[in-house]
Amino acid sequence: MNRLALVLAAFTLLGTVTQAAQIYTPGKSVHGDFKNFARGFLENNCFDCHDDDTLKGNLNLVELGPVDETNAAVWKSIWAQVTLQEMPPKNKSQVEIIDRLRFSDWIVMELQRVMKDKGGFQAHLDPNKGNFVAHDLLFGSLPQGIRLVPTASPARIWRVTPQEHITRLNELINSESVYDPAKPGLRTRGDMVPTNHGGELKLYFGTDRIIRWEGGTVAYATAVKSVPVVLSSARKHGLENYPNFYTVNSSE
Incomplete structure (x- = not known):
């Protein structure tokens, strides 16, 4: 019985070592399952503090099984601690950076798979x-053994915000010359915007950065009535794209 246990442990360790010897490419799927990959990582780096005897933080990882919807919270906690290099503790032997990254990617991959129809897993997408x-x-x-996907490869998508797309589209469809005072009626850049008979400046074009309307006077409501709320998103604007954080209102 003891010999069988030693053989199983050897195969588990061999699987972990084999993973470590492979080239790691961030973003690529991590090969292996709980039994032949994750279990070995936990045994080598976590069981000293989280087994039946120690139970630090009231957390026992010995009985932890493959990622599923019931233990997803535990695996998410493990992912956070390992990724932030909080675990193993500083006074313990540290994990090689490639092993740490690969294990973190494996947890994310498994959480995405398990939680796909249960609300999903997006914590790793938070900017x-x-x-x-x-x-x-x-x-x-970069440490030896890490191979990055070439920049601007077909597998990578460079994203810009929807607001930036609108700006670029406007540049394409509106060719405007510099303002010429001799031709004030010609649509150009830099035209003076006239006011109405009451001295008010009205807006009669759309904008893409109104998030909501706040209360105001009748004059205020009249001034903004023709400015539609389009392409608004609940975040700061910039050259970034995080669709998981978008919200859409009734006007959109």
Whole structure:
């Protein structure tokens, strides 16, 4: 019985070592399942503090099984701690960066698969998570064994905001010359916008950055009545695209 246990442990360790020897490409699927990949990582790096005897943080990982909807919260916590390099603790042997990244990607991949029809998993898409990326990976030499997808490859999509698309479309369909005072009726850039007989400046064109209307006077309501709310999104504007954070109102 003991010999069988040793053989199983050896195969588990061999699977983990084999993964470590492979080239790691961020964004690519991680091969392996809980039994031949994740279990070995937990045994090597987590069981010292989270087994039947130690139980730090009241967390026992010995009985943790493959990712499913019932233990998704536990796996999400493991993902966060490993990704942020909080675990293993600083006084313990540290995980190689490639092993850490690969294990983190595996958890994300499994959570996305399991939670697909149960609300999904988008925590890793939060742009604020970018503040926690290891600076050595961003600005230093990449560790041996990491191979990046070539920049601007077909597998990568460079995104801009819907607002930027509107701006670029306007540039394409509206060819306007510089304002010529001798031809004030010609549509150009820099035209003076006249006011009405009451000295008011009215807007009669659409805008794409009105999020909502706040209360105001009748004059205020009249001034904005012809400005539709289009392409609004609940975030700061910039050269970024996070569709998971978009909201759509009734006007849209």
